[in-house]
Amino acid sequence: MEVDHRLIEPYRIQEEPYFEPVGSEISLFTAAYANRLPVLIKGPTGCGKSRFVEYMAWRLGRPLVTVSCHEDMTASDLVGRYLVVGGETVWQDGPLTLAVRHGALCYLDEVVEARKDTTVVIHPLADDRRILPMEKQGTLLRAAAEFCLVISYNPGYQSVLKDLKQSTRQRFVAMEFDYPDARREALIVHRESGLDHALAASLVRFAHLTRNLKGNGLEEGASTRLLVHAGRLIQAGCSPAEACAAGITHALTDDPEMLAAVNALSDAIF
Amino acid sequence: MDNDSPPLTLDLLEGRLEEILEAALSSRRTIVPIVQVMTHRTEQQQHTLLHWLPIVARVNPELAFQCAQRIPPQMDQLEEADLERWVGGVLDRYDQEGLQQALTVLRNGPPRLNQRAETAFLADIAGLLTTFVAALGGRPLTLAEGEYPHTNTETLFLPPSLAVADRVEDNHTLYRCLAAHLWSLGRFGTYFPDLPERLGHYPDPEAAAQLYLTLESCRMDAILDRLLPGLGRFMLPWQASRQRGGPWQEVAAALAAPTASRENSLTWTESLYGIALPTPLPFHSARSYRPAMATLLHRLEREKQLFRRVVNQAMPRLQPITLPDAGDERELELRPLADGMTFELLLDGQPLLPPDLIHALSHSIIQDLGRIPPEYLTAAGAGGYAAQESTETGEQEDSCLPTRAEVDTFLYDEWDFRRNDYRKDWCVLKELPILPSDAPLVATTLAKYRALWQGIRRSFELLLGRDLWLRRQLQGDEVDTDTLVQALTDSRAGLEMDERLFRCRRRNERDVATLILVDMSGSTKGWVIEAIQESLVLFCKALQVLGDRYAVYGFSSRTRKQCELFPIKRFEQPYGPAVEGGIAGIAPMEYTRMGVFIRHATAVLNGQEARTRLLITLSDGKPEDYDGFYDGYRGQYAIEDTRKALIEARRSGIHPFCITVDTEAREYLPRLYGPARYVMLDDVRQLPVKIADIYRRLTTG
Numbered sequence: 001m002e003v004d005h006r007l008i009e010p011y012r013i014q015e016e017p018y019f020e021p022v023g024s025e026i027s028l029f030t031a032a033y034a035n036r037l038p039v040l041i042k043g044p045t046g047c048g049k050s051r052f053v054e055y056m057a058w059r060l061g062r063p064l065v066t067v068s069c070h071e072d073m074t075a076s077d078l079v080g081r082y083l084v085v086g087g088e089t090v091w092q093d094g095p096l097t098l099a100v101r102h103g104a105l106c107y108l109d110e111v112v113e114a115r116k117d118t119t120v121v122i123h124p125l126a127d128d129r130r131i132l133p134m135e136k137q138g139t140l141l142r143a144a145a146e147f148c149l150v151i152s153y154n155p156g157y158q159s160v161l162k163d164l165k166q167s168t169r170q171r172f173v174a175m176e177f178d179y180p181d182a183r184r185e186a187l188i189v190h191r192e193s194g195l196d197h198a199l200a201a202s203l204v205r206f207a208h209l210t211r212n213l214k215g216n217g218l219e220e221g222a223s224t225r226l227l228v229h230a231g232r233l234i235q236a237g238c239s240p241a242e243a244c245a246a247g248i249t250h251a252l253t254d255d256p257e258m259l260a261a262v263n264a265l266s267d268a269i270f
Numbered sequence: 271m272d273n274d275s276p277p278l279t280l281d282l283l284e285g286r287l288e289e290i291l292e293a294a295l296s297s298r299r300t301i302v303p304i305v306q307v308m309t310h311r312t313e314q315q316q317h318t319l320l321h322w323l324p325i326v327a328r329v330n331p332e333l334a335f336q337c338a339q340r341i342p343p344q345m346d347q348l349e350e351a352d353l354e355r356w357v358g359g360v361l362d363r364y365d366q367e368g369l370q371q372a373l374t375v376l377r378n379g380p381p382r383l384n385q386r387a388e389t390a391f392l393a394d395i396a397g398l399l400t401t402f403v404a405a406l407g408g409r410p411l412t413l414a415e416g417e418y419p420h421t422n423t424e425t426l427f428l429p430p431s432l433a434v435a436d437r438v439e440d441n442h443t444l445y446r447c448l449a450a451h452l453w454s455l456g457r458f459g460t461y462f463p464d465l466p467e468r469l470g471h472y473p474d475p476e477a478a479a480q481l482y483l484t485l486e487s488c489r490m491d492a493i494l495d496r497l498l499p500g501l502g503r504f505m506l507p508w509q510a511s512r513q514r515g516g517p518w519q520e521v522a523a524a525l526a527a528p529t530a531s532r533e534n535s536l537t538w539t540e541s542l543y544g545i546a547l548p549t550p551l552p553f554h555s556a557r558s559y560r561p562a563m564a565t566l567l568h569r570l571e572r573e574k575q576l577f578r579r580v581v582n583q584a585m586p587r588l589q590p591i592t593l594p595d596a597g598d599e600r601e602l603e604l605r606p607l608a609d610g611m612t613f614e615l616l617l618d619g620q621p622l623l624p625p626d627l628i629h630a631l632s633h634s635i636i637q638d639l640g641r642i643p644p645e646y647l648t649a650a651g652a653g654g655y656a657a658q659e660s661t662e663t664g665e666q667e668d669s670c671l672p673t674r675a676e677v678d679t680f681l682y683d684e685w686d687f688r689r690n691d692y693r694k695d696w697c698v699l700k701e702l703p704i705l706p707s708d709a710p711l712v713a714t715t716l717a718k719y720r721a722l723w724q725g726i727r728r729s730f731e732l733l734l735g736r737d738l739w740l741r742r743q744l745q746g747d748e749v750d751t752d753t754l755v756q757a758l759t760d761s762r763a764g765l766e767m768d769e770r771l772f773r774c775r776r777r778n779e780r781d782v783a784t785l786i787l788v789d790m791s792g793s794t795k796g797w798v799i800e801a802i803q804e805s806l807v808l809f810c811k812a813l814q815v816l817g818d819r820y821a822v823y824g825f826s827s828r829t830r831k832q833c834e835l836f837p838i839k840r841f842e843q844p845y846g847p848a849v850e851g852g853i854a855g856i857a858p859m860e861y862t863r864m865g866v867f868i869r870h871a872t873a874v875l876n877g878q879e880a881r882t883r884l885l886i887t888l889s890d891g892k893p894e895d896y897d898g899f900y901d902g903y904r905g906q907y908a909i910e911d912t913r914k915a916l917i918e919a920r921r922s923g924i925h926p927f928c929i930t931v932d933t934e935a936r937e938y939l940p941r942l943y944g945p946a947r948y949v950m951l952d953d954v955r956q957l958p959v960k961i962a963d964i965y966r967r968l969t970t971g
């Protein structure tokens with residue numbers, strides 16, 4: 001089949017995304033990419049996984065195709081399906097096929113959400129065969145050299161059940177992400193929201209308090225993402241207390257007792 | 271209370287009081303004065319008293335006698351709810367700290383009496399404060415009511431009410447300041463093992479300690495101001511007013527330096543010794559250090575042993591990964607991270623991601639000692655620790671409850687219907703491995719019930735999720751040939767062609783997690799336990815057919831301190847010989863304290879992600895346990911607690927289902943299992959079929 005590269009153009013990242021490196025993640029990813037190894041990124045929600053992948057795609061000069069995985073996703077949602085257009089059946093590539101064909105980075109976000117029978121389609125792509133069997137067409141698609149598969153998941157709130165199968169995870173170079181250290185996190189909040197350094201640092205301090213409540217009434221503590229949200233609210237004229245309540249606390253819990261307690265924490269900080 | 275009870279004559283009242291308080295009476299101590307006061311009370315009040323006294327008397331006769339003296343004079347000013355809170359508080363304190371402390375609470379009077387509008391009550395915000403303190407981090411802390419504010423480094427004692435500020439909100443904030451202060455004393459090293467020694471050379475060590483603690487409170491003021499500026503701002507006026515007099519301004523400035531430590535406070539103690547102490551600020555701890563020292567020293571010993579044991583277990587596993595060639599000299603080092611609140615654990619200079627336990631444990635130890643002393647890293651020989659352990663279990667009966675940090679040990683509340691309240695952390699539940707048996711249970715059961723099994727299997731197979739094909743879809747997994755042919759024919763015939771030419775697979779997936787709790791009490795001995803084992807075999811096999819997730823736990827208790835739960839199959843564990851051995855190993859043991867096990871099962875089930883969560887209890891009858899308090903876990907107490915636990919399970923979204931094989935159980939079953947669905951079998955041989963049947967009904971439709 002003729003490869004029409006225009007299809008992938010919308011997936012190119014034009015401007016450098018802001019990414020604050022925390023450790024050696026950039027060199028590690030670069031090494032994996034150079035060796036055509038797929039990458040698995042673990043980490044809590046909102047800690048910068050997606051941002052990192054975006055940044056790497058830009059840095060490596062490759063388009064990025066992102067798929068948010070969910071329970072009802074089928075293999076055809078990834079690989080593609082036949083459509084009928086004006087009385088003719090036409091094959092349409094799914095996002096995975098698109099990336100494989102055009103040598104893009106394919107990022108499967110929250111991969112454990114997908115059912116096991118869906119995840120298996122990535123197996124032959126993620127080992128040294130690097131092929132995608134297209135069952136419905138009865139063909140094998142060999143991945144372009146620049147193609148790279150990246151998957152992410154949050155090991156925190158998944159039950160054992162939703163863990164990744166060993167046969168899946170053992171195909172990947174694994175990178176562990178966590179919230180950045182306090183100084184860097186404040187810098188990120190500052191850069192992303194425009195908030196001044198002192199307030200950004202206070203937001204981070206508040207986040208740390210809520211992270212101590214993980215498993216103590218909260219399922220998760222405040223993520224970097226939520227801090228950025230709160231920072232933007234403050235920049236838009238909200239008081240820190242309002243911004244924390246609306247941007248962070250209510251995003252974390254609905255439980256009235258917890259809400260009161262977390263509000264008390266933000267009062268203690270601001 | 272009971273409005274329909276007969277009117278109380280003087281004789282009747284006297285008789286009842288005699289009866290209830292008998293154990294506390296003597297020739298010099300009679301009920302006469304009590305009766306005199308009571309005759310001036312309304313009949314309703316008399317009934318109320320007669321409701322509470324027996325409850326207290328069963329806990330402690332002396333306490334009941336004191337209640338009988340203290341309560342009646344107050345009754346005119348008391349709402350019933352106030353009285354309940356007062357007596358409840360007395361009983362709680364008795365559970366936690368014994369008679370003397372309970373009497374203090376009693377003497378303090380009803381908590382809400384004469385309340386002023388600005389008064390803040392601990393009871394109202396205890397939940398919030400607990401969360402608040404947990405968020406601050408460090409060792410897990412509990413909150414308790416105390417006569418004066420102080421901490422023993424594991425519990426924060428706070429006064430039952432505060433009315434220092436003019437507005438109730440401010441008194442609430444004061445509570446938070448106080449809790450934060452007590453937390454910081456434990457967190458930032460005020461109490462340390464050598465403290466008594468360091469103060470020992472003063473002519474009056476007690477006075478030196480008071481001074482030291484005053485100085486430490488100043489240091490904490492500054493720390494909290496940095497960590498929690500919002501609270502800092504609130505506390506500032508009080509601090510400022512103190513600093514106007516004497517050397518306190520200079521002291522506060524010196525101790526406010528970010529580098530200040532307790533050593534600075536000790537130095538200041540040296541130079542200021544003898545000075546008159548200012549009154550503590552309303553958010554400062556009382557100047558007590560003995561409770562903290564006692565707890566600290568006890569914990570140090572316990573955690574040292576625990577740490578050495580954990581290191582011992584962890585080392586060999588860690589070695590190949592983090593220690594390519596380290597020989598025997600390894601150095602464990604803890605480096606504080608930038609925030610000063612957390613530490614990184616390094617093994618020979620390499621970051622070591624420690625197992626959870628070591629993590630919590632080392633945090634706790636570092637909080638006390640500032641480091642992990644080298645001798646902690648010499649792994650304790652197995653023999654040495656075993657000896658230690660056996661003396662520990664020897665004193666288990668009356669020693670304090672195990673800490674939350676201990677492995678696989680859980681604390682649960684228990685419902686006391688007489689108080690209409692929970693007894694906090696009342697039951698100690700341990701998960702213990704079951705002793706497996708190699709009896710050929712599975713083979714014999716399958717042979718014995720061959721026909722039955724065939725039937726069960728067939729009916730379960732019918733439940734299997736079948737994939738459905740949705741036809742005539744606009745897009746889909748496959749071309750729908752029939753409609754395609756139709757469409758092509760239509761188009762040839764000049765008709766409009768249908769574009770819905772695909773079929774799409776929709777999964778009919780079951781999403782059920784089931785936990786089965788099996789009664790292993792002594793009364794199941796004989797045919798009951800056999801029937802239970804057999805039905806478990808068939809049930810597990812049937813669930814294997816379905817591929818549903820399930821777990822099986824056995825339980826048995828002997829008093830609230832020994833509630834033992836035996837995981838036979840955990841959710842994540844595959845069915846196999848180990849599980850079969852576990853089922854065969856089910857054996858009659860002790861008693862049936864249902865509530866605590868239902869609460870634990872609820873917690874385990876809620877950890878499962880599933881659309882339907884099912885809790886099945888298999889028991890042979892009444893909940894019952896032997897205990898020293900009241901008349902034990904039996905009768906209405908046991909029924910009400912079990913019922914409450916089932917209600918809790920229901921509220922959390924679980925479907926509880928109880929199966930009992932007790933033929934005499936009929937009269938109390940509706941009350942006991944009211945919140946759950948239940949079935950009673952009078953022939954155990956029905957059990958295997960019945961379980962399978964119930965399961966089918968519960969999980970379909």
Ligand SMILES: Nc1ncnc2c1ncn2[C@@H]1O[C@H](COP(=O)(O)OP(=O)(O)OP(=O)(O)O)[C@@H](O)[C@H]1O
Nearest residue numbers: 018019020045046047048049050051192224225228
């Ligand atoms: N290292 C970082 N550099 C720059 N921005 C960051 C970094 N980490 C987090 N952020 C900020 O946090 C936000 C959330 O990050 P991101 O969307 O990458 O989270 P995620 O880990 O993918 O979360 P999820 O698992 O929920 O998808 C980003 O939009 C960005 O503003």
Ligand SMILES: [Mg+2]
Nearest residue numbers: 049050051109
């Ligand atoms: Mg993301």
